[in-house]
Amino acid sequence: MVKQSRLTEYILAICGGLVLLLSGCRVGVNLPHADTVMPDRYVESWNGSADTLTMADYSWWEIYGDTALQAVIDATLRNNRDLAVARARIKELAAMKRVASAALLPSVSGQAYGQRETLNYGGDSHKGDPEFGLKATVSWEADLWGNLRYASDKSASELRAAIWSERALQMSLVAEAAKSYFELVALHTELAIVKSTLAARRESERIAKLRYEGGLTAETSYLQAKTETARTATYLPRLEQRIAAMENNISTIMGEYPSGIVHADRTADFSLPERLPVGMPSTLLRQRPDIRAEEERLKSAYAQVGVAYTDRFPRLTLTATGGLENEELGHFLKSPMSFLSAGLLGPIFDWGKRQGAYRAAQAAYEGAVSRYEGVVINAFSEVRTAISNYTKVQESYDSWAALERDAKATMELAQVQYINGAVGYLNVLDAQRSYFDARVGLSNAMRDKQTALADLYLALGGGWSDNATSVDVKEEQAKQ
Structure with missing residues (x-):
């Protein structure tokens, strides 16, 4: 009996070693990779820096120096509700990852029970059959083919995708807040222009x-002056309406109830640098969080193919139970028990269900590949468009500045000539209208310069930072 017991132990040890050896293996899945070959340059004629340095490496507070704008962006990153949802999603997926990782480890459960069963076979004797037990069970699924590891990889990729998506949302919100702020300042500048023009019209009247x-x-000249004053006054309510709508929009981005937005009276004039570091196209794969997020989703789709593929193979579960069990409570501590089992469960015929799931996962992976390639192409297109706009807005601004100077000189000359009777009032009106349009156009051209810089910064992947990530999300990232 002793030799037989030792032989059994040897057999169990050998089987356990084989299981551990097999569980270290993983069945590979051969799938096509995404095409990430990109052009060497964004725009052939671009005179910016083409090395690995990119303006996206600068923090958003270094790009946007307006303190009022910085306050808007800071409030947005702290209070935006969409960002809060994204951060809650990260915590949810971090918890789900722990669930998937725990499936690789043995599970331990305990049971304490007492029961009394009565038996009366044939109706001759009524007999009680009590039983008391205290048991612990260890159960472990041997990951023979890598099914559980594929599931864990999938969960980890989904978590990383959520983290990168949260950073991509940061990037978009910073750009949206900046551009909305620039639009608000331009509207207030236009309102100031209308008010000063209206005062001038009333003086002319x-x-x-x-x-x-x-x-x-x-x-006729007097009536023309009154008409022009009334026409100018019609701009006021429309501009005030647009300003209120823009302030409400910015408040929503900031995650706050609608209120007035503190802003600069007018953005100081500045010239766009002729050369800006935009980096090589390949740096987009590293810098843009939306691309990184899509890359993780591609990895998740690959892992799902592995899960579906290995689901078609048998699964081995090992169970060991040990404890105490006795019919008499007084002898409970003198009655140890143990139980070992191994179960192999595998599909025999399931009407093609697992094969269908595998093919569906393959098709989903193919879609993920195309989606990833599309995101990369779209990112490259956005950078190219942003560079094109950037190179032209300074020229447009210079043209508007020259037009504004000439229109102002023409208007002042026309007013002097009208007072001296040299020209009619229509000449003054035409000159005033031209000057008004030039001032508004110059203000909008300034806004376009700021927007072009923001668009280029956004397209290159600037505007996200770990420093803007909430403490809870950082803790979840650190656990990974």
């Missing part, structure tokens, strides 16, 4: 009235 009443001009 007063002068026209005096000249008419003094018999120096016809009534």
